[in-house]
Amino acid sequence: MARCIETPAQPIDQPARPKAQQPAAAPPVVGRDDFEEALAAQVTLEKEVTRANDRASAARRRLPMVEVPDYEFTGEDGPVRLSELFAGRYLLLVQNVMYGTDWDEGCPSCTSAVDNLPANMGRLDEEEISFAMISEAPIDKLRAWREKQGWPHTWVSSAGTGYHGDWGWTLTSEDGSYSGPVPGYSYFLLREGTVYLTYATYARGTEAILPVPHIMDRTVYGRQQAWEDSPAGWPQYPTYG
Structure with a gap:
C-alpha cells in the first residue's frame, strides 16, 4: 500500500504559546458592500470544493474491498x-x-x-x-x-x-x-x-475527521503553518511546532 511517509512530530524550541500575542498583520478594511461581494465569491469557491468532495465520497462508496x-x-x-x-x-x-x-x-x-x-x-x-x-x-x-x-x-x-x-x-x-x-x-x-x-x-x-484544523482554516490567520499560502506578514510556524 504505497503512501507518503510522515515522520513523528518532534518538539522544537519555542514559547509554549507562540500564538498568544495577536499578530500585527491584518486584512484590509473595506465597506460592507465590498465585504459581502468578496464573501460571496469565497462561498462560490467553497461550493466547488463541497461538490468535489461529494464526488470523492461517491467514488469511495464504490471502492472494492x-x-x-x-x-x-x-x-x-x-x-x-x-x-x-x-x-x-x-x-x-x-x-x-x-x-x-x-x-x-x-x-x-x-x-x-x-x-x-x-x-x-x-x-x-x-x-x-x-x-x-x-x-x-x-x-x-x-x-x-x-x-x-x-x-x-x-x-x-x-x-x-x-x-x-x-x-x-x-x-x-x-x-x-x-x-x-x-x-x-x-x-x-x-x-x-x-x-x-x-x-x-x-x-x-x-x-x-479532525475539526480543529478545519476551524483554524476558517480564521483570518489559518493554521499559521509554514507550508500555507498566506499574505505577506501573516504569522507562520513550523508544522510540528
Whole structure:
C-alpha cells in the first residue's frame, strides 16, 4: 500500500504559546458592500470544493474491498481479535497511532488527532461504527499513555503480529532517514464473520475527521503553518511546532 511517509512530530524550541500575542498583520478594511461581494465569491469557491468532495465520497462508496486476517492483538485484558474490536457492530474505524516499540511516548501529532475525536463517541455507536486504536508499542506503554491523556478508547498492541507490516503502517523512507510507524485510519466492514478493509487514508487525508484544523482554516490567520499560502506578514510556524 504505497503512501507518503510522515515522520513523528518532534518538539522544537519555542514559547509554549507562540500564538498568544495577536499578530500585527491584518486584512484590509473595506465597506460592507465590498465585504459581502468578496464573501460571496469565497462561498462560490467553497461550493466547488463541497461538490468535489461529494464526488470523492461517491467514488469511495464504490471502492472494492479486501479480506483482512483476523489478527490477534494484545489488549489490556489479554488477547483481542480484530473482529472483536467491532464490539457487536458491523463497521469499525481504526486509528493507526504512531507509537513505536522502543518509544517512550506516543507521537504528539497522533495524540492531538485522538484529542480531536468527538467528545461523545456514542454518536458513532448510533451509526453502527465502533472505534479502536492500534499501535506497535507494548500494551503496558499504550496503557500508560492512554491513562496520562485521559482517553477512554480501546487501544490494542499489534506487537508480535504482521498487521503493521502487512498493511503499510510501518515503513522506511527512501533515503533511510526514518523507519517506523506512520499515521492513518483504516475503515473495516465485518460481513458474515469475515473482516474486510474498505478504505484507508494517511498523510493529509487524516485531516478529514479532525475539526480543529478545519476551524483554524476558517480564521483570518489559518493554521499559521509554514507550508500555507498566506499574505505577506501573516504569522507562520513550523508544522510540528
